[in-house]
Amino acid sequence: MAENPQSNQSHGRIDPAFHLFLAPIALILLIGAITNLVRNFGWSSGWHALAVIWAIVALFKIRLYALKVQDRVIRLEERVRLQELATEPFKSRIGELTVDQYVGLRFASDAEVAGLAEKALAGNWNRKQIKAAIQLWRPDYWRV
Numbered sequence: 789m790a791e792n793p794q795s796n797q798s799h800g801r802i803d804p805a806f807h808l809f810l811a812p813i814a815l816i817l818l819i820g821a822i823t824n825l826v827r828n829f830g831w832s833s834g835w836h837a838l839a840v841i842w843a844i845v846a847l848f849k850i851r852l853y854a855l856k857v858q859d860r861v862i863r864l865e866e867r868v869r870l871q872e873l874a875t876e877p878f879k880s881r882i883g884e885l886t887v888d889q890y891v892g893l894r895f896a897s898d899a900e901v902a903g904l905a906e907k908a909l910a911g912n913w914n915r916k917q918i919k920a921a922i923q924l925w926r927p928d929y930w931r932v
Contacts, residue, residue, distance in 0.1 A: 801931055806851060810847055811847075814840075814843065814844045814847055817840045817843070817844075818840050818841070818844060820840075821833075821836050821837040821839075821840040821841075822837060824836060824837070825837045858931065859887050859890075859891055860887075862887075862890055862891050862894050863887050863890045863891075865894070866885075866890040866893050866894055866901075867882055867883070867890070869898070869901065870882045870893075870901065870902060870905055873898055873901055873902045874902040874905065874906075875902065878902065878905070878906050881909060882905070884909055885905060885908065885909055888914055888915045889905070889908045889909070889913065889914070889915065889918060891915050892908070892913070892914070892915030892916070892917070892918030892919050893905055893908065893918055894926070894928055895919055895922055895925055895926050895927075895928060896918070896922045896924075896926060897922075897923075897924035897925070897926050898926075899924060900922065900923055900924060904918060904921060904922065907921070
């Protein structure tokens with residue numbers, strides 16, 4: 789399967805099941821439940837609205853848990869990669885990088901990741917600043 793080339797401008801990803809089906813349907817159900825609650829105020833419509841809110845919270849918490857696990861894996865992968873590629877003076881500071889910085893560094897090529905990590909740490913860069921500074925993009929097609 790051929791993937792589209794990624795860059796800082798085109799690396800965002802839409803998960804059709806979540807972004808185009810689950811989230812819009814959840815919004816429609818919430819609007820319907822609130823409308824029903826206002827028009828037919830009572831226990832039944834109240835429980836229905838509560839159930840819809842519960843489902844929406846569960847849907848987004850499940851999504852956020854997956855993203856958190858992904859960030860932890862990225863942190864581990866980038867720490868290992870930096871241990872292999874960074875020079876000795878910087879190796880002892882790799883643990884000072886934030887998860888946000890590791891997430892930005894995952895797109896940097898092996899040739900530039902150590903230098904970018906040093907600049908990110910020195911300048912307290914966030915993931916957007918790191919991604920904007922990448923010259924040779926390393927695509928990540930396995931993101932959630």
